[in-house]
Amino acid sequence: xxxxxxxxxxxxxxxxxxxxxxxxxxxxxxxxxxxxxxxxxxxxxxxxxxxxxxxxxxxxxxxxxxxxxxxxxxxxxxxxxxxxxxxxxxxxxxxxxxxxxxxxxxxxxxxxxxxxxxxxxxxxxxxxxxxxxxxxxxxxxxxxxxxxxxxxxxxxxxxxxxxxxxxxxxxxxxxxxxxxxxxxxxxxxxxxxxxxxxxxxxxxxxxxxxxxxxxxxxxxxxxx
Ligand SMILES: N[C@@H](CCC(=O)N[C@@H](CS)C(=O)NCC(=O)O)C(=O)O
Numbered sequence: 001x002x003x004x005x006x007x008x009x010x011x012x013x014x015x016x017x018x019x020x021x022x023x024x025x026x027x028x029x030x031x032x033x034x035x036x037x038x039x040x041x042x043x044x045x046x047x048x049x050x051x052x053x054x055x056x057x058x059x060x061x062x063x064x065x066x067x068x069x070x071x072x073x074x075x076x077x078x079x080x081x082x083x084x085x086x087x088x089x090x091x092x093x094x095x096x097x098x099x100x101x102x103x104x105x106x107x108x109x110x111x112x113x114x115x116x117x118x119x120x121x122x123x124x125x126x127x128x129x130x131x132x133x134x135x136x137x138x139x140x141x142x143x144x145x146x147x148x149x150x151x152x153x154x155x156x157x158x159x160x161x162x163x164x165x166x167x168x169x170x171x172x173x174x175x176x177x178x179x180x181x182x183x184x185x186x187x188x189x190x191x192x193x194x195x196x197x198x199x200x201x202x203x204x205x206x207x208x209x210x211x212x213x214x215x216x217x218x219x220x221x222x223x224x
Contacts, residue, residue: 002026002073005047005055006215007040008033009222011066011106012054013215014173018070020207020214021168022077028214038222067102070170081167093156094164094171101174105149108142109181109221115142116224146187150195153179157194161201168205176202181221 004019004026006012010033019026031044031053045051048064055064056072063069074083084091115134122130153175156163163171179199182188188196202208 001058002076003029003057005029005031005044005053005057007031007044007053008215008217009219010040010053011177011220013211013217013220014066014177015054015056015069015073016215017176017208017211018073018082018170018173020211021082021173021205022073022079023207024073024077030215033222066174067098070174074170081169083170084164090165090169094169097153097156097163097171098169098174100149101171101178104145105175105178105182108146108149109178109185112138112142112185143187146182150182150187150192153195153198154192157198161198163198172198172202177220180219184219184221184224 002019002024004012004015006016006028008030016028031041033039034041039045040051040053044053044055047055047057048062050064052064054066054069055062056069057063058072058076063072080088084094115138119127119131119134153163160166162168163175176199179188179195183196183199188199
């Protein structure tokens with residue numbers, strides 16, 4: 001049986017949600033972040049060479065990296081709705097967003113979080129210099145790219161309820177974390193009604209709700 005090692009307020013929530021969507025058997029082991037550093041605790045770090053969340057264990061395998069885990073689970077439990085097959089009509093749209101989630105959106109969210117930590121940990125006298133530099137980098141690089149992604153999301157969600165077409169796919173599951181994080185950081189303004197409605201559709205899904213109940217936290221990512 002798959003064991004999901006779930007770190008609170010982390011990207012492993014999406015794997016929990018996927019397992020609930022698929023309705024397969026799994027065991028859940030929950031871990032809290034270190035209260036001071038907010039990093040994964042030592043016992044979690046020992047689970048995989050990267051020391052990051054998520055990790056699943058299955059027989060003798062310990063696997064990290066969200067997208068690899070999602071693909072591994074779909075190899076075990078193939079599902080042509082949630083993971084459209086090659087050459088199916090929604091495959092390319094699904095693939096684009098599946099990879100944009102981890103390859104484009106997540107790095108922007110991570111950069112923004114690091115900028116925030118730098119500012120919080122820098123003495124205020126130095127922040128006088130650092131804050132405008134980070135604000136310029138954030139505005140010029142992070143916001144520009146995030147806006148472009150959200151504009152495309154908005155356009156695509158005008159045509160369909162889900163990123164991969166008419167039904168939820170693993171692209172939606174992967175995008176849930178960076179889009180919720182972008183929303184928490186004020187990126188999801190009233191200019192993005194379709195994307196806001198999509199986020200609400202996700203929250204309303206019974207499988208998302210049962211993942212939430214098992215997780216027991218208020219949001220996927222650490223609250224700001
Ligand atoms: N690309 C990796 C990123 C993993 C990652 O950075 N996870 C964060 C949680 S969102 C983490 O483990 N943070 C705690 C730590 O680094 O100790 C993935 O998708 O699995």
